[in-house]
Amino acid sequence: MGEGSVGVVFVSHSSKIAEGLVELARQMAASVALVAAGGTDDGRIGTSFDRVMSAIDEADSGAGVAVLCDLGSAILTAETALDFLDDELRARVTIVDAPLVEGGVAAAVAAESGEPLDDVVRAAQSAGGAREPERADAAGPEPAATATATEKVGGEASAGPVRTVTLVNDDGLHARPAAELVKLASTFDQRVTVNGTDARSLLAIMSLGLTKGASLEIASEDPAASNAVDAIAELVESGFGES
Amino acid sequence: MGLDINWAVDWVRRSAEVVAEHRVELIRLDRDIGDGDHGENLDRGFEAVVPKLDDLAAGSTPGDVLKLVAMTLISTVGGAAGPLYGTAYLKAAASAGTDASLDGSAVARMLEAARDGIVSRGKAESGDKTMIDAWTPAVDAATEAAAAGADASAVLAAAAEAAASGAEATEPLVARKGRASYLGERSVGHRDPGAQSSALLLQAAADAASESTGA
Numbered sequence: 293m294g295e296g297s298v299g300v301v302f303v304s305h306s307s308k309i310a311e312g313l314v315e316l317a318r319q320m321a322a323s324v325a326l327v328a329a330g331g332t333d334d335g336r337i338g339t340s341f342d343r344v345m346s347a348i349d350e351a352d353s354g355a356g357v358a359v360l361c362d363l364g365s366a367i368l369t370a371e372t373a374l375d376f377l378d379d380e381l382r383a384r385v386t387i388v389d390a391p392l393v394e395g396g397v398a399a400a401v402a403a404e405s406g407e408p409l410d411d412v413v414r415a416a417q418s419a420g421g422a423r424e425p426e427r428a429d430a431a432g433p434e435p436a437a438t439a440t441a442t443e444k445v446g447g448e449a450s451a452g453p454v455r456t457v458t459l460v461n462d463d464g465l466h467a468r469p470a471a472e473l474v475k476l477a478s479t480f481d482q483r484v485t486v487n488g489t490d491a492r493s494l495l496a497i498m499s500l501g502l503t504k505g506a507s508l509e510i511a512s513e514d515p516a517a518s519n520a521v522d523a524i525a526e527l528v529e530s531g532f533g534e535s
Numbered sequence: 536m537g538l539d540i541n542w543a544v545d546w547v548r549r550s551a552e553v554v555a556e557h558r559v560e561l562i563r564l565d566r567d568i569g570d571g572d573h574g575e576n577l578d579r580g581f582e583a584v585v586p587k588l589d590d591l592a593a594g595s596t597p598g599d600v601l602k603l604v605a606m607t608l609i610s611t612v613g614g615a616a617g618p619l620y621g622t623a624y625l626k627a628a629a630s631a632g633t634d635a636s637l638d639g640s641a642v643a644r645m646l647e648a649a650r651d652g653i654v655s656r657g658k659a660e661s662g663d664k665t666m667i668d669a670w671t672p673a674v675d676a677a678t679e680a681a682a683a684g685a686d687a688s689a690v691l692a693a694a695a696e697a698a699a700s701g702a703e704a705t706e707p708l709v710a711r712k713g714r715a716s717y718l719g720e721r722s723v724g725h726r727d728p729g730a731q732s733s734a735l736l737l738q739a740a741a742d743a744a745s746e747s748t749g750a
Binding site for chain 2 (some may be wrong): 332333336337338339340341342363364365368369371372375
């Protein structure tokens with residue numbers, strides 16, 4: 293991969309944060325161009341226009357660059373840098389509004405999987421998804437349904453679909469298949485879990501540490517999620533295209 | 536009488552002086568509601584511009600000077616002021632174009648372009664407790680003065696006065712942009728450092744103009 297994969301730039305006020313993110317993401321994306329642009333030119337807290345410019349240049353192999361930023365002025369500096377790129381390069385550089393750690397790792401994994409820039413950006417944006425269900429539950433689109441149907445005593449309603457499948461991949465659920473699973477789960481409106489963990493959160497799925505032969509319970513509390521559960525179960529059973 | 540290259544160079548020198556002079560005050564304002572680096576960052580930026588003034592080619596225009604300031608601030612400031620002021624000076628330079636001399640309306644248009652640049656970069660609106668709260672009254676006053684036929688020096692004087700009032704008027708506001716917005720209600724009672732530095736820079740522009748035109 294490497295050659296031709298999307299690059300990721302981390303812009304932070306702190307060089308340690310930016311370098312730490314590269315280090316963290318590198319574990320799951322060994323061949324992707326991950327470049328840190330942290331701190332000012334003279335090593336203070338702040339952001340450097342020149343560092344961002346050269347980081348973008350270094351990260352681009354022709355497939356584009358996703359730029360993740362920490363606080364406000366990092367975004368301003370990155371946007372200013374974009375203004376100064378030539379049109380051809382600027383067209384394939386995207387500043388992503390995403391949580392720096394989860395989003396950065398998700399972007400790096402998607403890039404490692406050979407995804408195009410748009411998908412890398414989407415992976416980063418959806419990486420914060422693990423925190424959203426709580427909000428969705430509070431103001432979800434189905435208050436009428438929950439009110440009229442099963443009076444959800446103790447929240448133990450298990451009306452939704454469940455399938456249990458076995459992981460066949462020799463290397464377990466490593467970065468690439470995990471990213472594929474998360475990507476597939478993100479295409480459905482219904483919330484699906486794998487062994488109780490949100491299937492849309494890459495870090496959560498990877499931290500399950502699933503190895504070959506592991507049993508995966510793919511489930512949803514939403515009765516309308518059988519398509520989603522089936523699709524994810526079939527993807528796991530297929531071995532994610534690996535032998 | 537229009538404002539030429541000598542005014543532009545003098546503005547930059549006066550800006551560097553006034554920022555150095557108010558460095559501690561700006562740091563203190565920024566420490567109250569931000570990260571405390573505004574005075575130091577801006578001082579470093581303008582300090583870096585001054586020696587470059589000597590390298591300006593013969594026949595340079597006010598627009599060339601503004602562009603030099605823009606590029607230097609963008610690459611040396613390191614905080615939000617770098618891209619914000621950098622964009623402002625860049626848009627001002629584009630507005631001034633290659634004209635050797637700027638009259639009252641050209642100055643008003645230049646200030647408006649600078650303000651629009653800050654808005655497009657920072658996405659702040661009036662009342663957010665940012666530098667826009669100094670710039671927008673300044674642009675309004677400048678436009679009004681220019682429409683009434685004021686010369687460049689009088690246009691800048693009107694802008695500077697409005698900017699100073701605008702900066703003062705940020706004190707009771709709740710910050711809605713930038714680092715200060717994390718403080719919410721606690722930002723009330725503090726003047727916005729960016730609005731304050733904007734007022735200082737516009738006052739420096741007016742002072743340079745009144746010197747150069749002998750007004």
